[in-house]
Amino acid sequence: MSDKWLECAKRIQALSQSGLAFSKSVYDIERYEELRAISTEIMQEYTGLEMKKIQDLFTNEKGYQTPKVDVRGVVFKDDKILMVKEKIDDKWALPGGFCDIGLSPGENIVKEIREESGYDVTPVKLLALLDLNKHPHPPQAYHYYKIFIQCRITGGEAKSGVETKGIGFFEEEHLPELSVGRNTESQIKMMFEFLRDPQKDTVFD
CATH class of the missing domain: 3.90.79.10 (Nucleoside Triphosphate Pyrophosphohydrolase)
Structure with a gap:
């Protein structure tokens, strides 16, 4: 995989986190959770980190994501x-x-x-x-x-x-x-x- 895949995973993670922070619709929340899961899978494939560790990194983040x-x-x-x-x-x-x-x-x-x-x-x-x-x-x-x-x-x-x-x-x-x-x-x-x-x-x- 190229670095572009990693950047895509981080971007998907940021968008999903922002969506989870501000969405009220249960259906939108499900979609953003799925996007976060996809970003986690890409990150695991790219970095070789354990899935659980990546999930912990991502799910501990709350609110609008900033650098x-x-x-x-x-x-x-x-x-x-x-x-x-x-x-x-x-x-x-x-x-x-x-x-x-x-x-x-x-x-x-x-x-x-x-x-x-x-x-x-x-x-x-x-x-x-x-x-x-x-x-x-x-x-x-x-x-x-x-x-x-x-x-x-x-x-x-x-x-x-x-x-x-x-x-x-x-x-x-x-x-x-x-x-x-x-x-x-x-x-x-x-x-x-x-x-x-x-x-x-x-x-x-």
Whole structure:
């Protein structure tokens, strides 16, 4: 199957979820439930994930579906970028994660950097707001927006967290093996463009 099938499955899932959220007719609800089942079957065929796991992912979503938001911190020191080694895949990423309800993007990234690297930071600039589908990430079940925020270290010290097993600063030409579900090489290199040109405009899409 091609990536287009995966995108079709996600689109069908989004439409069925919205229909289930707003439909009153029992007949329409049955049709939207059937559409959700079809999207689940396509997803299972494409990804190889267990049907039950996909069903749980989809049925736990309520209301009108919108992209999920992932925030990543960009911290430079001596012309090197801060990265953390993820326990889940033993690869490296900019510190960050899903945005929590009740916190702003800036508050989220301060929390994530502290928890994953041990450093205290202050957000200073929004660098990029990117659509995962327009970058070379592996196929995902959901549609994500990724926010990249530059931060300045104000305190703390390198310390691994619950989800991380290493902290390091890396030069642009000597990046470690990346956790590409979280960030791609082209995105990291884009962040270094902001280091070389602090006046560079925010990137979107």
